[in-house]
């Protein structure tokens with residue numbers, strides 16, 4: 001029988017706020033002791049409405065922790081060659097510590113090529129192959145923001161509700177993208193979890209999910225993970241952000257939901273991230289963390305500790 005006491009909600013919004021406050025202290029220390037103010041440049045190409053909101057939030061959050069922020073807005077008619085030229089200029093600019101190109105890019109551009117053009121030391125998204133390689137072999141590099149934020153929430157939840165470490169836990173990640181699924185798998189392997197990555201061709205997905213002590217959903221399909229796919233006592237991390245239409249009293253309205261059927265999964269889970277206010281806010285907080293980390297690496301300083 002399902003234990004109805006299960007299902008702690010993991011407060012990503014609150015955790016992200018605390019992380020931003022701790023980062024602001026570290027940024028002030030860096031300024032006071034080294035005279036360095038980290039600077040993040042965000043480049044957006046085109047007018048995707050969701051991207052415009054995320055980029056605005058990134059700029060405001062960067063300023064709020066005491067860093068310098070620049071946003072470069074380019075029309076969607078920009079050529080790939082022009083974008084690569086801009087990245088080369090930002091790479092060469094010593095005042096710039098972090099470069100982020102907002103995704104998705106317009107269809108006429110190769111995101112792999114664009115990401116590859118960013119100096120790996122300034123790649124605050126952690127998407128460059130050099131940073132992906134460092135993560136794979138356990139070297140100090142820049143870790144993608146959403147998986148990093150997911151791991152922070154997971155470690156905190158296991159400490160709070162499970163009392164132990166992640167070592168030996170079975171983790172199933174549903175989704176194999178370069179920016180979430182694969183780096184998440186590396187991070188969990190580095191925590192000594194036994195990791196399985198599932199994808200659209202995986203057989204018996206429900207049965208596989210039911211083996212998971214840690215279930216990470218990153219498929220980009222609303223409520224794809226049903227409640228009865230969640231093992232009793234599992235930790236559920238929902239990375240999905242899907243905008244759907246729902247019926248309201250005044251007609252249709254849009255709502256953001258995750259990849260997990262939250263209401264059905266919560267009674268099974270030991271702890272679960274909601275959508276919104278779960279993993280999402282951690283993405284921007286970890287971007288600030290990575291910008292500070294990048295600034296330290298570029299000046300030969302150790303990565304800030306105790307965050």
Ligand SMILES: Nc1nc2c(c(=O)[nH]1)N[C@@H](CN(C=O)c1ccc(C(=O)N[C@@H](CCC(=O)O)C(=O)O)cc1)CN2
Nearest residue numbers: 054101102103104125145241256276277278280281283
């Ligand atoms: N270069 C990058 N592009 C994109 C990334 C990224 O990490 N780097 N991630 C996403 C978008 N994203 C940040 O860029 C992002 C998405 C969602 C949230 C967030 O806080 N979501 C809220 C809900 C928002 C809503 O109501 O629409 C939440 O979950 O509470 C932050 C950042 C794709 N592109």
